[in-house]
Amino acid sequence: MKPDKTKETVEKYQTVFIESPLFKSITDSIASFAKDITVIRCLALGSPTDSNYARYQLALLLQLAKHLSSPLISLYDPIFTPGDKTLFESFNLKIEREFTADSKTTLYFLPHAPIDLTESIFTKHEPHYVLGNDIVSHTDRQTETKLKEKYPMLATMVHVTKKPKVDDGGVDDGFQVVSKRTRYAWKRVQYDLESVYFNSVKVVKFKSKKNDPWVIVESHLFKSITKSIASISKDITVIRCLALGSPTGSNYARYQLALLLELAKYTSTTTISLYDPIFTPADKTLFESFDNVKVEQEFTADSKITLYFLPHAPIVLTEEIFTKHKPHYVLGNDIVSHTNSQIEKNLKDKYPMLATMVHAINKPKVDDGFEVVSKRTRHALNKVDVEYDLESMYFKSVKVKKFKSRKDDPWDYAFSDLAFIEIA
Structure with missing residues (x-):
């Protein structure tokens, strides 16, 4: 940047x-x-x-x-x-x-x-x-003996935080005394408290709130996404977001909006275009407070400089986007697992573009670092040969990179089934 x-x-x-x-x-x-x-x-x-x-x-x-x-x-x-x-x-x-x-x-x-x-x-x-x-948790992987040998000053400070404090008459100074796990109690480590420059060490730990924006930025999920889009980040100047939900009414939508804003900062985005029919007046007021965010139902842009962000978009909308706008870069539902409940013939009849893309994904590929996503066998007893006209499609290949949230991530199902889809 x-x-x-x-x-x-x-x-x-x-x-x-x-x-x-x-x-x-x-x-x-x-x-x-x-x-x-x-x-x-x-x-x-x-x-x-x-x-x-x-x-x-x-x-x-x-x-x-x-x-x-x-x-x-x-x-x-x-x-x-x-x-x-x-x-x-x-x-x-x-x-x-x-x-x-x-x-x-x-x-x-x-x-x-x-x-x-x-x-x-x-x-x-x-x-x-x-x-x-926090010097206590930052050193807690070390045994006390090794900590004292490698980092004598930190070891002594951690030791001091564990020492019982003299009662000062019940005055609360707002500091929490941090205790660490028991470190191999059978090994006694000697500390020369007279030679150090301090008499006491106080530690106050701070916690971010779950909806603080830097929680997204520091997450494994965000690192995985940015790693996957790194090669195109300089080309992306527009993000089109659909099916966001109502940020003023839904915690999932708030997390999705936070991710959207951070993606705009990571890429070269100058315009965020978004639309969802359920946006409320309060949502629109919220969007107005952000620079370069526009609420617009109709949208046109060069698909080679646009990242489509479709968190939990229904399959009908996803089919429409791929058919009408022919995007090259999409962050949304994994199109394989999202269509896996459909029999292949029914999928082809109802959602021909998605069916063809899933078919293209399942074709054998040369290993280029992307994970090839395979789908479950589709009702083998009802298997019917389905023909695909790949020559008439706007793409030659489809790559899918799935992302997984961790158990301790605070956003629950806000990013379940999320994947980056690159269409070339």
């Missing part, structure tokens, strides 16, 4: 953070020392021009700086590109590999920093305030 477009996206993400419970939780937790912070040191940000994760992280960084009366921001990551550096200059941020500052006036922001870097920061800079990975 170009620096100017990245900047626009990051600024939009800042407005998302302002309203989020996550940002409120963070600012509440740092309120007691917020006036003391004059510098934010950020490491392991990633490349904002290349990664949507990094764009969200940069948006949070900038919003924190605003909340803290705009302190100096110093950042470094060896993967920064020339485009990233241009972007940072537009925000007046300093890129510096070497860094020295008073640790009592510095907030370290380490989004997803590897454990080696985290150990190095705590050892070398002795920070007092860090926003980063």
Whole structure:
């Protein structure tokens, strides 16, 4: 993504953070020392021009700086590109590999920093305030002995979080003491608490809400989808979405809309065209709040630059789209499993385009990295030879890549049976 477009996206993400419970939780937790912070040191940000994760992280960084009366921001990551550096200059941020500052006036922001870097920061800079990975869960895969040997500073800090606290008269400072799983109790590890720079360690964990947009971005599902469409992402300038449902009335539709908006950011999309007869006035007001989103029943566009997004579209609508618009790229129901309840002859009679596409999928293919989706035997007892006129079709091949959500994904059935269909 170009620096100017990245900047626009990051600024939009800042407005998302302002309203989020996550940002409120963070600012509440740092309120007691917020006036003391004059510098934010950020490491392991990633490349904002290349990664949507990094764009969200940069948006949070900038919003924190605003909340803290705009302190100096110093950042470094060896993967920064020339485009990233241009972007940072537009925000007046300093890129510096070497860094020295008073640790009592510095907030370290380490989004997803590897454990080696985290150990190095705590050892070398002795920070007092860090926003980063939870040091307890981030080290919990290590046995206590190995953790102490490899990462002595982190091991000691984790040990301190487990120590019973002296009763201070029942004053609640808002911090949760985090305990970790028992680490091989039969092995005693010695800690020299007198030699470390701290007396206590407090950890506050933050949780994103299920409907926060970055939940989609950070998901395995989104990574799988973007990997599958990576080769065409620069060509896509329009997304046509049908059968979305009502985002103001359905949680499934809200997740589907969140995915739609993130896909637009990942690709080169300048226009999102959508329509569903069940859209309410509230839905239309919601869509108006997004840039480049148009509600339109009639639609025409070059199919080679258009991605059709058809979440849970009925089979009749899917047949109509393939017949009328001849799309090349579709993110929607897997056309094989979606038609599998039909006898082949009946499918050909009722939905000739879909039947021919399914037939093309089932033809043997050279292995090109795509998974060939096979369908179940269709009522073998009623098997009738069905003829297909492949020469008259607008396509020569059909590829299907199915996606699976994970059990702990919050969107339930919002993306069940989802697949990327590439028609060439």
